[in-house]
Amino acid sequence: MQQLTEIRWHARAGQGAVTAAKVVAETALSADQYMQAMPEYGPERMGAPIKAFTRISDQPIDIHCNIENPSVVIVLDDTLLDVIDVTEGIVADGVVILNTCTPPEQVKQRLGLPESVKVACVDASGIALDTIKRDIPNTPIVGAFAKVTGLIDLDIFKGLLAKNLSKKFGQEMIDANFAAVDRAHEEVTVA
Amino acid sequence: MAEVKTVATTGNLVVAEAMRQCKPDVVAAYPITPQTTIVEEYAKFVAQGRVHTEYVTVESEHSAMSACIGASAAGARVMTATASQGLALMWEELHIASGMRLPIVMANANRALSAPINIHCDHGDAMGARDTGWVILFAETAQEAYDNTIICLKVAEDPEVLLPAMTCLDGFITTHSIDRIELFDDETVADFVGEYEPANALLDTDSPVSHGCFAGLGGPFFEFKKAQRLAIDRSKGVVERVGAAFSELSGRPFGLVESDMMDDADLAIVVIGSTAGNARHVAKEMRAQGVKAGVVKVRCFRPFPQAELVAALKDAKAVAVLDRAESFGAEGGPLYLETRSALYDLETRMPVVNYIYGLGGSDVRLELIRQVYSDLSDIVSGSASPSGLVYLGAR
Numbered sequence: 001m002q003q004l005t006e007i008r009w010h011a012r013a014g015q016g017a018v019t020a021a022k023v024v025a026e027t028a029l030s031a032d033q034y035m036q037a038m039p040e041y042g043p044e045r046m047g048a049p050i051k052a053f054t055r056i057s058d059q060p061i062d063i064h065c066n067i068e069n070p071s072v073v074i075v076l077d078d079t080l081l082d083v084i085d086v087t088e089g090i091v092a093d094g095v096v097i098l099n100t101c102t103p104p105e106q107v108k109q110r111l112g113l114p115e116s117v118k119v120a121c122v123d124a125s126g127i128a129l130d131t132i133k134r135d136i137p138n139t140p141i142v143g144a145f146a147k148v149t150g151l152i153d154l155d156i157f158k159g160l161l162a163k164n165l166s167k168k169f170g171q172e173m174i175d176a177n178f179a180a181v182d183r184a185h186e187e188v189t190v191a
Numbered sequence: 192m193a194e195v196k197t198v199a200t201t202g203n204l205v206v207a208e209a210m211r212q213c214k215p216d217v218v219a220a221y222p223i224t225p226q227t228t229i230v231e232e233y234a235k236f237v238a239q240g241r242v243h244t245e246y247v248t249v250e251s252e253h254s255a256m257s258a259c260i261g262a263s264a265a266g267a268r269v270m271t272a273t274a275s276q277g278l279a280l281m282w283e284e285l286h287i288a289s290g291m292r293l294p295i296v297m298a299n300a301n302r303a304l305s306a307p308i309n310i311h312c313d314h315g316d317a318m319g320a321r322d323t324g325w326v327i328l329f330a331e332t333a334q335e336a337y338d339n340t341i342i343c344l345k346v347a348e349d350p351e352v353l354l355p356a357m358t359c360l361d362g363f364i365t366t367h368s369i370d371r372i373e374l375f376d377d378e379t380v381a382d383f384v385g386e387y388e389p390a391n392a393l394l395d396t397d398s399p400v401s402h403g404c405f406a407g408l409g410g411p412f413f414e415f416k417k418a419q420r421l422a423i424d425r426s427k428g429v430v431e432r433v434g435a436a437f438s439e440l441s442g443r444p445f446g447l448v449e450s451d452m453m454d455d456a457d458l459a460i461v462v463i464g465s466t467a468g469n470a471r472h473v474a475k476e477m478r479a480q481g482v483k484a485g486v487v488k489v490r491c492f493r494p495f496p497q498a499e500l501v502a503a504l505k506d507a508k509a510v511a512v513l514d515r516a517e518s519f520g521a522e523g524g525p526l527y528l529e530t531r532s533a534l535y536d537l538e539t540r541m542p543v544v545n546y547i548y549g550l551g552g553s554d555v556r557l558e559l560i561r562q563v564y565s566d567l568s569d570i571v572s573g574s575a576s577p578s579g580l581v582y583l584g585a586r
Contacts (some may be wrong), residue, residue, distance in 0.1 A: 022199075025369045029199040037199075038368035041225075041310070060371075062468035064364050066554050 003059070005151060006067045009052040010086045011076035013045060016138030021052040023164060024142060027157040028056045036061055049084055056151060070094060072149055076124070076137050078102065081110070092116050097145055097188075099124035099137045104191035120148040122188040124180075131180040132173070139177045140184035147185045154185060193440050194376040202333035202365040205372050206272065206298045206358070207232035209340035211242055212380035213296075216267035216387075219247035219258035224310045225362040226274040226300040233272075252277035256284035256295075263293035264402045266392025270344070271295065274362060275302035278316045282323070288355040289324030289419060291402050292390075294347035295355040297325075298340060301464070301515075302362040303551040311552020312362040314463060317492075318516035318525045324419055326356035326426050327493040331467045333370040335490070336360040338437060338445070345384050345433045352426045353390060354419075361465040363552065373441070383440065427494040447496035449488045450503045452478060456485025458567040459507040461500070461530050463489050466513060466548070466555050473560040484564050489526065497533040504534065509567040510543045513583070517547060523580050542570050548583040559584045 007024075011017035018039045025037035036055040053067045068089045075086050078100035087096055095118040098107060104119040113119065122144040124137035132139075139161060146154045158181060162174045198205075207229045210218070218237075220230040237246040245262075249255045252273050263269040273281065278299055288295050299317055303309040317327060326346055330336035336358065343356035360366055375383075391400045406412040427447070434445035451471050453459065458477075460470045467488035477484035487503045489496065504510055512531070514524020521528060523545035531543050546563060549555045563583065569575035 022369055026199040029197065029371055034371050035199065036368055036370055038364070041363050041367065062472040063557065064361075064368070064465040064468050065556055068556065 004055060004057040004061065005072065006070045007054040007056070007072040007074065008067045008070040009054070009074045009076070010080050010084060011050055011052070011138075012080070013048045013050050015076045016136050017050060017052050017076055019164070020138035020142055021054045023157065023160050024054055024145070024152060025056075026160045027152045030156045030160065031153060033058060034061050040066065049080055072097065072145070072151075074141060074145060075099065076141060087111055087113060087117070090117060094118070095120060095148055097122070097141065097148055099141055101126065104189055108191050118148070118190055120144060120188050120190045122184045124184055127180050127183045127187070131183065132176045140180040143181035143184035144188035147188055148190060154181070157181070193379040196374045196376070198372055198374060199369050200333075200372060201228065201367050201369055202330070202336045202360050203228040203300065203367065204232055205333055205337040205374065206340050206360065207236070208374060209337045209380070210270050210298075211236050212375070212377050213270065213341060213344045213384050214242065214268065214381060215244050215270040217245045217247065217259070217262035217269045218271055219249055219255045219262065219269075220271045221249055221252045221255045221273070221277060223252070223274050223277040225302055225366045226272045226277070226298065228366070229272040229298055229300070252280040253284065256281040256288065259295045259297075260284060260288050260291065260293060263288070263295050264291060265394045266389035268348070268387040269293075269295045270297070272298035272300070274300040275304055275316045278320060279304060282320070285320055285323035285325060285355075287403065290415065292353040292419070292422070293355055294353055296340065296344045296347055297355065297357050298336075299357050299359045300362045300366045301359050309551040310362070312364050312515070313550045313552070314359070314514075314516040315550070317357065317359050318518070320357065321493060321525060324354060324423060325493060326352070326354055326423065326430065326491075328356070328358050328430075328491050329463045329489070330358070330360045330365060331465055331488060331490075333360070333365055333368070334372050334443070336365060337372060337374065338441060338443065339490075341380055341384060342430070342433050342437050342445070346426060346429050348384075348387055349429045349433070350390065352422055352429050354422055354426060359464070364465045375440070379440065383437065423494050427496065430491050430494070445490070446499070447489075447491040448499040448503055449490055451486045451488075453485035453487060453503050453507075455483055456506075457483040457508040457571060458564055459485050459487055459504055459510045460513060460560070460563060461487045461489065461504070461510060461526065462513040463492065463526060464515065466515065469555050469557060470513070470560050473557055473564065476561075477564055482564065482568065492526075495529055495533075497529075500530060500533050501537065504530075505537060507541055508571045509541055510534075511546060511563045511567055512543060513546050513548050513563070515549045517550070542577040544570070544577050544581070546581045546583040553584065556584070
């Protein structure tokens with residue numbers, strides 16, 4: 001069977017999950033991997049819960065359906081824990097990465113996860129407010145994702161992020177995003 | 192030598208890219224989900240001055256196809272794109288395009304038809320157009336959507352064919368997912384499709400012709416239709432030839448029907464579009480467990496590749512046909528009806544069963560495909576009889 005990593009993103013519309021999923025996919029391509037990134041399209045409005053999916057593999061990917069058994073779950077808004085079972089179907093040695101101020105031990109207990117599932121927490125919103133000056137936690141969370149999973153090369157990601165941002169923003173915004181990614185990479189804690 | 196660029200982008204954006212590389216003289220289109228980003232991207236090419244195309248913004252799909260017909264009859268290379276209700280609104284024009292033998296190429300982002308309203312994938316729109324005289328290709332992936340679009344243009348414009356062609360891709364699943372795709376350089380595509388030399392251009396004043404004229408009682412209507420039938424029958428060889436030439440360039444396979452693990456397969460799934468990938472994934476799992484499972488993907492639906500399908504399926508012990516479209520009141524879905532009919536001449540006919548799946552974007556979980564193979568296995572072992580039509584995974 002092919003070596004396939006399946007990532008599920010949970011966020012609220014407007015938090016940039018789709019953009020993050022896209023840049024992660026581009027990063028994987030730059031490392032000559034195969035990938036898919038697809039948002040679950042629905043009648044979206046700002047703040048509504050959304051899902052997005054990313055697949056990364058060394059081999060061409062055949063599957064075209066939603067991800068039910070993710071090995072990585074990324075949650076961009078911890079208030080979603082009250083409304084959605086974000087860890088539904090997660091594999092036994094999976095990892096959950098959350099944007100939250102709560103320590104990972106507490107989150108793990110609250111979600112009732114087995115010891116084998118890793119929980120990684122980072123205050124991506126706080127970092128984004130400090131650096132980017134807006135609550136856009138999508139880029140910092142990728143810094144944490146790169147550290148915890150080792151699935152993507154952070155330098156390649158930052159290069160592509162700069163390329164994407166430069167279409168709409170100046171160097172100041174690119175630098176602020178780089179600072180956010182680096183801080184989250186540094187500050188993420190795991191239980 | 193063809194240059195190749197590997198990109199991470201969506202099915203719709205590479206269809207727009209293929210259109211740009213085919214250099215159409217006219218694109219007349221109306222936006223509709225999930226096709227919108229194709230025509231949006233194309234409009235951007237026009238605004239940037241990257242194409243010479245006359246881009247006609249119209250007030251409906253009926254007008255879009257009407258404008259395409261007018262432009263094509265005038266002698267232009269014409270392309271467009273639509274989906275679902277848009278394709279349905281074009282219905283009468285679809286017949287006119289094929290009856291006037293106009294090689295228009297249209298992308299269709301497969302989407303369910305209302306009601307109830309739904310923006311997600313099924314093949315009901317394209318299947319509704321199966322008898323309109325268009326060549327119809329379906330893509331499994333964004334890569335195939337790019338490839339098929341270029342292939343469609345060369346097939347449509349072939350002097351042996353001169354028929355419109357539809358290049359279909361699964362709504363959202365293929366249109367909006369980001370995938371790894373190889374694109375040719377512009378020159379390679381331009382050389383492959385060649386310059387268009389219209390056969391009967393209205394604007395060719397040196398040899399005046401009429402198009403779409405009256406052919407009523409006692410007129411040649413019947414013979415026109417026979418000529419159309421002969422043309423779409425001939426198009427089969429042309430699709431094969433053009434596909435093979437494209438395959439030579441790309442290194443990617445092209446078949447009217449594409450088989451996986453069918454050489455010694457007992458259990459076969461016949462399927463169209465992105466679900467072929469899901470079926471292949473599960474068939475590999477089955478193989479790992481010692482079950483001889485295989486997949487037959489129908490890439491070209493019109494002309495229907497009857498002989499190729501029979502050749503792929505003849506040794507299977509049981510066949511499941513998966514339809515992402517209904518043919519209400521018929522024995523089963525459109526692909527099932529034609530597959531079953533194709534197998535009629537076999538000396539020993541195997542059981543053939545039908546599943547309707549994935550309507551309105553209903554997720555095609557791998558579990559559902561496993562269920563199909565399991566049902567086939569039960570039929571072969573004699574522990575179950577072939578069932579009637581099954582709505583796969585419906586609550």
